[in-house]
Amino acid sequence: MRHPLARRLLAGAAAIAAACALATPARAAAPPSLDIILDDMTIAALHGDYVVDPHVSALPQLNVSNAKLTYELSGLTGVSLSDDFRNAGPLEQPCTVESRTKLVCGQESMLVPGDDDYMQARLTPAATAPTGQSGTLKVTFEADNVPAVTKSVTVEVDEGVDLATGSRGRQVYVKPGASWDETLELTSISGNVVHGASVSISAPRHVAAPKQFSNCRYLDGSLQSCSFDQDLRPGIKYRIVLPFRVRPDAFAPGLTDLTFLWYTAAEWDNIQNSPGSGNHGEAGTGGKLTLEPLTAALTRTKTATLTRTKQIDVDRSNNFQQMWVNVTGKHSADIEALGATASGPAGGTATVKIGLRNNGPVTLDSERNGWEVAYVSIPLSTPVVTIPKDCANGNPYLAKPGTKLYVCKNPAQYFFPKTAVTWSFEVKVGTGAATATGRVEANPNDCDLDDDCSRYFDYDTDPSNNLAPIVITEVTAGTGGTGGGDGLAITGPRTALVAGVGALLVAAGALLLIRRRRTRFEA
The missing domain is CATH 2.60.40.1530 (ntegrin, alpha v. Chain A, domain 4)
Structure with a gap:
């Protein structure tokens, strides 16, 4: 028996399938995605060399041939590029200094990411390099059969200073809900006046700030940082007192630490403005916190001028202070x-x-x-x-x-x-x-x-x-059901939804079956 409608449906399904095949070209393999990871840099004269450590990333990971990394420096006076491998043997020197502002590094074969540590560079500011200047460092990566990629970053030459903290390692013993005051000290030991400073505080959630200051920032009640627009004279110790409190819902017993890390004003501005730096919190609602001098002759510190010179701390090893908080008692949850x-x-x-x-x-x-x-x-x-x-x-x-x-x-x-x-x-x-x-x-x-x-x-x-x-x-089937700890309904047998070519094929097959059995079809 002939079934013209069914044949039309099958023919239509075949036509749609053919059209879909023609409309969908073969997908070519996507080219690898390469990038250079390198942050802006701040350097200071008279304080040695600075390592430039770019990292080449790739998705997926690649093994490339004839890799080349080119550094080009522009816009800076008294700053030069050089190979990072000082006093190394010839086989360990993959870079060539083409000029004071251009360095070319190469490897015959290289795993990306993974093998770029051998192509680092150094920036060396001369003693006469002017402070306050800014330039550009352009880094370009090339290799066989992969697209070239370039990254440009800013290089600033700032005044070098050295901030040093006070004693470390103090311990306090407090119960949940109790408070204490923590004293921090800071000194400029480089012979320079430091134009402003900031301190970053790392504390767990259960350590909160019972009092707020307008020049500090807070996140969910916890202290994040404080900034001071003051001139700090060299050799003078300055002090702040920070109040803390263990939250009443804190677990006990427990031992945790608080860390305090100091920055110059310029360094802190760079951190806050860098991409992906996170949530720095909101300004406090209280009065202003001030770095107080510990010398009797200095009754008040001087406010830093708005036209201050940018400064960089040249020795980060003494900017760190840590204390330990012992939360006492027994306090837990059900x-x-x-x-x-x-x-x-x-x-x-x-x-x-x-x-x-x-x-x-x-x-x-x-x-x-x-x-x-x-x-x-x-x-x-x-x-x-x-x-x-x-x-x-x-x-x-x-x-x-x-x-x-x-x-x-x-x-x-x-x-x-x-x-x-x-x-x-x-x-x-x-x-x-x-x-x-x-x-x-x-x-x-x-x-x-x-x-x-x-x-x-x-x-x-x-x-x-x-x-x-x-x-x-x-x-019993047809009576429905209940489910879930909060009364969620239980789903029954799933009905599949068939689209496109599959729907047409199913319809055609159903029609043939209906005609053959001469039965009535009801959805």
Whole structure:
């Protein structure tokens, strides 16, 4: 029997497929993506050489031939380029100084990224190099069968100074909620007047600032930095007093450190304006904090002029100060397991939403207190279709009888009181499964043998709520279902949506089948 409509559908499907094939040209391999990673530089006269260390990146990694890296310096007086390999043998000198402002380095073969350390350069400012000048360093990478890439950066010649901090290594012992004052000292030991300084503070979240200053910056209540527009006279010690407080929701006992790193005003401006430097916080709401001199004759420091010369610290080894904070007492959190109930028709799927809740009173920090982990036991009669993000297959030897084990880790660094983290497993309801049971275990005692179990959180204040049931029930088809620990509906059998050529082929086949069986088709 002839079926003209079916033949037309099949012919149309073939035509569409042919048109799609003609409209989609063969995709050529994409050229490799190359880049040069190099930051702007600040140098100072009379303080030695400065290494120029560009890194050539490539996606994917390449092994290239006849690689060449060319340095070209312009716009600077009294600054020269040279090879970084001083006093090395001939085989270790891949660079040629073509002039005071041009250096060419080469390798016969090179892995990119990976082998560019042999093509570093040096910038050397002469004693007579004028301060305050700015120039450009252009770096170009070339090799066989890859596109050339160029990176230009700014090079500034600033006045060299040397800031030095006071004593290091002090320890304090405080309970959650308690405060203390920390004194920092700073001196210009280079014989120069330093025109302004800034200090960067690195502190964990649980160390907050109970008082704010207008020339300091804060992020979520924690002190980030302070800047001072003062002239610091050489040989004079200056001091500031910073108030700190351990937050009431801090974990105890614990040991943490605070670090303080000083910069010149120009260095700090460069850091804040550099791409990807992050969130520096908001200015404080209090009065102004001042560097106070420790010499009786100096009752007040002089405010730096707005036309100050840019300065660079030539010795970073003495800009660092550190202290230790011992948080005393016993203060932790109760982590509760959150189970789930779900139901659905045999062969359907159900969403089982389980989780962990922090009942407080402590905010947990996974980097300091360990990961919050849940062991999830899913019945074998309801196999998992989709494993949620941040979960993985567990150790089968630790699985409870009749279940498969999964391990879920809280992805967030901070786990705040009265909040929960959840994971949604999609499971298939088996035929004849009736009611299947599993469980969620918080803070498991068994090691999952993944080399990370020693970092699981292990300071739960209430183990009685560490287990919660998972109940999955098969229901009669057509009656729907329920699911999820928070009442999420269970999805039934999925209906596939077929498009394009596939839809036409299915339609044609269905028409032939309908005509052959002479039955009525209803969607």
